[in-house]
Amino acid sequence: MPDRMRESMTRDEAIKARALARVRPAPGLCATCQHLQLIESAQSVFVLCELSRRDPGMPRYPRLPRLECPGHAPD
Ligand code: SF4
Structure with missing residues (x-):
């Protein structure tokens, strides 16, 4: 993997981690x-489930914390 791509992924992961820390x-x-x-908005960060676009059984904005989920796919 090129260094530039690795740096980019690290930056993306850091941005995601900062946003995740704001989810309440x-x-x-x-x-x-x-x-x-x-x-993300100025005041809040919302969790949207992309799977809900293909699976009508999945909530678009899941109730948090999500402790069990049939669609969970570890990243
Ligand atoms: S854990 Fe479930 S609700 Fe949350 S993003 Fe994944 S599939 Fe959607």
Whole structure:
């Protein structure tokens, strides 16, 4: 992996970690899920479940903390 790509991933991961730290209550399983999308505003960070776009059984904005989830896909 090129150094530049590695640096970019590290920066992206740091941005994600900062945003995740602002989610209240803590997101639980969503924090480690491939389907997680974080929506940031000046005051808050919201958890959006990308899987809900394909699976109508999944909540678009899951109730947090998510302790069990049939769609959880570890990232
Ligand atoms: S699939 Fe489940 S754990 Fe993953 S983001 Fe959606 S609600 Fe959260």
